[in-house]
Amino acid sequence: DVKVTQSSRYLVKRTGEKVFLECVQDMDHENMFWYRQDPGLGLRLIYFSYDVKMKEKGDIPEGYSVSREKKERFSLILESASTNQTSMYLCASSRDSGVSPLHFGNGTRLTVT
Amino acid sequence: AQRVTQPEKLLSVFKGAPVELKCNYSYSGSPELFWYVQYSRQRLQLLLRHISRESIKGFTADLNKGETSFHLKKPFAQEEDSAMYYCALLSGYSTLTFGKGTMLLVSP
Structure with a gap:
């Protein structure tokens, strides 16, 4: 069973x-994604990556950056956190196939005060 | 531009009643569509995808290209079906565009 692990369940910054x-994902998936989930707005794609050291902007990349130095790890970076970045952040991974399902982590609820 | 519309934020039904969660899409190519579900305190997970033409937990969804719809249906709702449901469209190479979600509440 695929496991996608997000290091923190709750963060306050x-x-x-x-x-x-x-x-971190443990199934050698090529693709990894970062979404944010907000009530009434659904899931919005921030960044994704098809391979190591590769990244692509999603729909809402402003204020974020990412890093993928190893295949299994995909980091989301908020360079200077703002209150409008308070949200639930979901990481996902998938095999390198268009219709391969996304496997999600449990999410990190970030609060910026 | 690709778009997924779920017109209902909340759908409340009684146990045993039929359920239909609506999803409409806008996409210029041949669409690949999915339904994802998130139960309380659980991670988001795939429920079904149209290419598989499968029934999962009694749910089915049929792609209607003429109406650009992919509604999720179940003939008899159960309390354990209460969850947040997201319709999603494959909008790029391996990337999904999600709708805003519909919360389904099934009351006893």
Whole structure:
């Protein structure tokens, strides 16, 4: 069974802090994704990666960056956290196939005060 | 541009009643569509995909290209079906565009 692990379930950070959200998958999946989930807005894609050291912007990349130095790990970075980045962040992975399902982590609920 | 619309934020039904969660899409190519579900305190997971033409937990969904719809249906709702449901469209190479979600509440 695929396991996608997000390092923190809850995080509280202050405005202006640099924040790292970590995600690890154990199934050798090529693709990894970061979404944010907000009530009434659904899931919105922030960034994704098809391979190591490769990244692509999603629909809402502003204020975020990512890093993929190893195949199993995909990090989301908030360079200078702001209150409008308070959200639930979901990491997902999938095999390198268009219709391969996404496997999600449990999510990290980030609060920026 | 690709878009997924779920018109209902909340759908409340009684146990044993039929359920239909609506999903409409906008996409210029040949669509690949999915339903994902998130039960309380659980991770988001795939429920079904149209290419598989499968029934999962009694749910089915038929792609209607003429109406650009992919509604999720179940003839008799159960309390354990209460969850958040997201319709999703394969919008790029391996990337999904999600709808805003519909919360299904099944009352006893």
